[in-house]
Structures are given as structure tokens and as C-alpha cells.
Amino acid sequence: MTQTQRPLAPHLQIYRPQITSVLSILHRFTGIFLASGALVLVVWLSAISEGKLSYETIQGFFHHWLIQTYFFALGYSFFYHLCNGLRHLAWDAGYGFDLKTVHRSGWLAVGMSIILTLLTWFLIAGD
């Protein structure tokens, strides 16, 4: 059987990373990462419903610096996914497609997500 010889699309690795492509893949990664947060939320609620002992056990785990790092990453993922999600909703509505606006809104999403993550982190830590 002869195969139709069609040109192949170049592999993703040979493209120079650009703000557009990097932010797009980051949206997916943060989305996957946030799903793990949903699992933690359910386990946490389950522990609270079990009683004082299970709650204090799980709360003890949460104080470990590795888990704290994970929570910080989760917080950043949440705010990045939220800010970039707003860009997606704007695009769905037909706004912000020209390259200049795409770049500007992209950097705005990155900046806002960092600011919101730090603000929230200190709000919780300061409580």
C-alpha cells in the first residue's frame, strides 16, 4: 500500500518559546495541577467530618514545608488559571485578538496572578 506523502508539521520542540504558546500550555498545566487540589479539598472535608482527631492529623501534615510549597504552587495555579481564563472568555466573546493586545493581556495575567497569590498568601499567613 503506497502512503500519501504529506508534509509533516514541525515538532513542537523546534519552535522558539513565545509568550503566547508558553501561557497556553501553562493554562493546561495549572488546570491539571488544580485538579489535585480538588482531591486535597475533598480529603480535608472528609477529615473534618470524621472528627477532631482526623482533622488535627491532616492539619499536622499540612504544616510540613513540602506541603506548604505545594499549597503555594496551588495558589499560584488558581490565580493564573483564573486570570488567563478571563483572557479566554474575552477571546470567546471576540475581543483582544490582535497580537499587541494578546501580548499585553498575557503579561497582565502573569503579573496579576503573582500579585494576587502573594496577597492571598499573606492574608492567610497573617490571620
Place this chain on the structure above:
Amino acid sequence: MSHPLSPKSMKTPLGIIRGLGSAKNGTKHWWMQRVTAIALFPLGLWFMWHVLPHAGVGHAELVMFLKSPCESVLMILLIITGLYHGQLGFQVIIEDYISHESLKIVLLLSFKALALILGIWGILSVLIIQFKIF
């Protein structure tokens, strides 16, 4: 045998798509992803800024906070919309990157099942906190 989509195939377009299921709700996935995204905007911020500051307090105090009808309702809504949105997202990723047909179906069903299990578990936990006398 040639692939049904190759130009060599004698199959008609209708023959290719027959048996693959109807396309009655093709836009539902796309639309619900947006609807849940919009719902998760206030729900997510409520969780980050209103619930999380209570996360470190003692058990009794936290239970009292979660027992309020407002928090319970919002928590259940967050669980449903969050897992729904997550399942829709995983579906897109699986459909994009997994081309092996049977593996794709197994993964799609597994993530749907996982979302359902987590959803029921989470809602039950909220209800137990609501009604249990600690």
C-alpha cells in the same frame, strides 16, 4: 486495509461516521466549560479569601463556620462546578493527546468516574459536617 479516512478508502463519509454516536450535544461541552468557568470565578475567590483564612483554626470553630447554611451551599456548589470543570478540561487534554482509541475511552471514563466519586464523597462530607453532632 486502509484507514477509513485515507483517500484510498471506498467508504462514504456517512459510512465512516455511522455507529460513532449522534452529535446531538456537540456544543454542550464547550458551553458548559464556559458556564462552570464563570461560576468558579466567584466560588473560587470565596474559597480563597473567605474559607482558607479559617483553615488553620481549631476543629470546633471550623465546624461551626462550615455548619452555616451559606457556607455549606457554596461549598457543595464549589465541589460540583469545580469537578465538572476539571472533568471537562481533562476530557479535552485526553482527546488532544491520546490517539489510541481504546486507551482514550478508558481514560475518559476513568476521569468521569473519578470526578463522580470525589463529588459524592465531598458532598457527603459537607452534609455530615452539617448534621453530625460533634
